[in-house]
Amino acid sequence: MYSRNCLKATKELRAMGICSTIVGVSSRSMEDEILKFMEAGLDEYQEKPLNNAILSSILGKITPTV
Template structure:
């Protein structure tokens, strides 16, 4: 019965913005296991994420790291919001002080989750934005 329920879930499109391979590998595995179906786009820095969105990438969720080369997650979030995109954006960072969360929210993110991403954290994010 659980398999049938998983098949009924819709496919969600997620953009993962992360420069470190270990975090991408973990997120891929968690997304594959947590959702009924995921189409995963990846960007290695904020500038690449903004380009993907600007070129018509439509996503149900954007997960973005804070500290990356070229463009950080805060600036990428600001630029994606400036494009008029209302997709939920969740900031991720190894730094988990309240100031880190506040900086993401001020940049336009909808939520913040400290790394490492876990099954529980991902399930909370998906539930919060009605994606699970």
């Protein structure tokens, strides 16, 4: 299976004009690394591990209110 890193994939998606919300999840928590993710075009970043409360919070931010 073809694999690429988050930064490259996000930049490529944005360059193709993709405007969908991109949420990055990583074990990296260094402030400069998070900044690189956000500069690449992520809309939201969350450090691992995820739990139900965190996932619900993220989905609440990106899901339209009905």
